[in-house]
Amino acid sequence: MVAKILIWMAAFFTMAVMALIIFQVLSEGLPVLSPRFFLETPRSMGREGGILSPTIGTIALTVVAIIVATPLGIGTAIFLWEYTREGRISRIIRFGIGCLAGVPSIIFGLFGFVFFVIYLNMGWSILSGGLALAAMILPTVICTTEEALKAIPYSLREVSYSLGGTKWQTVTRAVLPNALPGIFTGIILGICRSIEETAVVILTAGSSLIIPTSLFSPVRTMSVHFYILAREGISMEMAYGTGAALILLVLFVNIIANWLLNRFIRKKA
């Protein structure tokens, strides 16, 4: 009985905190939202105008991060789970991934700044930011993919082998299609983390308000925009508007992802 009350309270407080934050941001921010807010670039440092260029920046960075991290992450997970026996090498790699997952994002930002921005001379750009974000979300993609692979019963692989499948055919035709929903979840997590990330981006993609024209253009993302508006006291109103738009974007991504996933599962079952 006591345990039940405690568990209920834990769940209640979690929900309450989340609801409070969302309510706060939306109640302040929603009135700011209008079609013009989404379609105009910020003027006078963001005091006026909209959030078109930060929105484009957010999407561009996320796309680069996902394009880089997805094949790398899925490949690593397949290597770890399907192609190696548990041993020294796989243990070292797993340990590395675990460490990577625990590193604070500002460190990824610093790494991206030193390595991509300065050493590889990419400057503050979509590419630098996207690559740094990719490094940050890589552990998430690897771990969720590996969990998804682990959930596929061994018997399914055995069937594929017994039907004359090679290892590669077994992995690509029998295992991966079934692990897809789990892998997809990992990618969605990666997308959401990329969208909301601030520390990495501010150090690697810059904070330009101009609409980017190439992979080497510097950009400001929505979360960085929010941070600068609020931190430098430029406009709390615009900051909340950006925050609300950010929450809606994440919500939108999740809804679309769920819808796609359900459609995929229903098609198979």
Added chain:
Amino acid sequence: MSLSNKISVKEYNFYYGSFHALREINLDIKVNEIFAIFGPARSGKTTFLKSLNRLTDLIFESRHTGTILLDGMDIFDSKINLTDLRRRVGMVFDLPIPLPMSILDNVTYGPRLSGITQKKRLSEIAEKSLQSAVLWEEVKDRLHTSALRLSGGQQQRLCIARTLALDPEVIVLDEPCSGLDPISTASIEQTLTQLKKDYTIVLVPHNIQQASRVADRAAFFLNGDLIEDGPVYQIFTKPRDKRTEDYITGRFG
């Protein structure tokens, strides 16, 4: 040629790590017969079956000694193509494990892996295999629905069809009826006796009665030893070994 040996097992031993799972097995399986392998749990029956198409290769830290000949060819020879071997010796597992895809895709999985892409050719193979497995009439109108929607008995016959689609020479079945009701069991047994014309069948029956119903010859395994083998009528009426008799009459197992 009906008396020639399809499979010859000679002094075959198999180890899981330090566990000696099969001991000095010597056994001949003839062309176009149903050969039953029975015995209590953990006797090495499944290990023996999986040795026949080298699925045992997948087991970590296992090793074997001795040889298994398929049509006189050593299946452990380094020149053997493993994929070809597994197509020649098709396997049906104890539980129906349809791949989570459509009925048609399940049946054509093997042929597609071997590089057949023509739709027409694949659907011919599918129809022929499903007919041989006595499933065609039940599924011909819904080949594109998921195999997971079939009943247990239908799934197992689908698994048999999937193996037949490989056009194998030997079919190895590991307790193919263990999860099934008596009616499904009867239809699978009927299927097996029909298939005997064209294939050599090695079967681990899920009980002794099944062995006596469908098999021509049988072997009794106990704790990794082959106790005795011979024609079914002889094993079940005049077993040479006391342990076989005890097992058949239900004194243990």
